Amino acid sequence: MEVPDSAESTVPQNSPRLAGTVNWGTATVIGVFAGMLYGGSKEAAASVSKDAEVMLKLGSTEDKREQYRLMRDAMEKRFLRVTRGSIVGGIRLGMFTAAFYCMQNFLAEKRGVHDVFNVVGAGSATASAFGLIMPGSLRWRARNMALGSVLGAAFCFPLGWVHLKLVQMANEASQAAHPPGQREVKSGVSAAIERLEGNLSK
Numbered sequence: 132m133e134v135p136d137s138a139e140s141t142v143p144q145n146s147p148r149l150a151g152t153v154n155w156g157t158a159t160v161i162g163v164f165a166g167m168l169y170g171g172s173k174e175a176a177a178s179v180s181k182d183a184e185v186m187l188k189l190g191s192t193e194d195k196r197e198q199y200r201l202m203r204d205a206m207e208k209r210f211l212r213v214t215r216g217s218i219v220g221g222i223r224l225g226m227f228t229a230a231f232y233c234m235q236n237f238l239a240e241k242r243g244v245h246d247v248f249n250v251v252g253a254g255s256a257t258a259s260a261f262g263l264i265m266p267g268s269l270r271w272r273a274r275n276m277a278l279g280s281v282l283g284a285a286f287c288f289p290l291g292w293v294h295l296k297l298v299q300m301a302n303e304a305s306q307a308a309h310p311p312g313q314r315e316v317k318s319g320v321s322a323a324i325e326r327l328e329g330n331l332s333k
Contacts, residue, residue, distance in 0.1 A: 155232035162228030163221045170220020174212045181205065231257045250291025251284045258283030 192198060235253035239245040262275030
């Protein structure tokens with residue numbers, strides 16, 4: 132059975148992405164783990180003062196049962212604080228990362244080009260939205276929204292520029308390593324499938 136040469140070109144692509152755009156799912160997972168690490172380490176560092184108070188209490192009593200109870204309570208409270216900090220940090224940074232990259236990919240898709248203005252717009256909109264949902268009065272939220280919009284744009288402009296330059300350098304290096312006229316090296320699975328199809332067509 133002969134396979135037409137144009138079979139590969141007719142395979143539909145579900146979600147083609149522009150060069151330089153990031154998969155928001157992968158970025159969200161990384162953001163969740165980074166937030167968990169930051170939140171847990173922050174709470175662990177804040178527990179040092181609590182541990183000093185426990186040591187003072189241990190030195191003031193000679194009862195072994197009381198010392199054991201104090202140590203057990205301190206360890207339980209520290210574990211709960213670190214766990215709560217990890218969960219809250221992961222949720223916050225994960226939500227921010229997901230919103231940022233979703234907005235960035237949305238702007239790139241609507242504008243048809245991925246440039247630094249997509250990164251600036253996504254950073255400004257995401258920071259503004261998170262400033263709006265923060266607790267406080269309506270005036271305080273409006274202030275946070277405006278401040279987040281300005282700081283998000285100012286912070287994301289240099290980061291977006293550096294990111295796009297790195298993507299451009301990587302694309303140039305890839306084109307230099309694989310010129311357009313050079314035949315594409317296929318993986319072992321693709322080559323095995325083609326050999327099997329060739330044998331069946333004989």
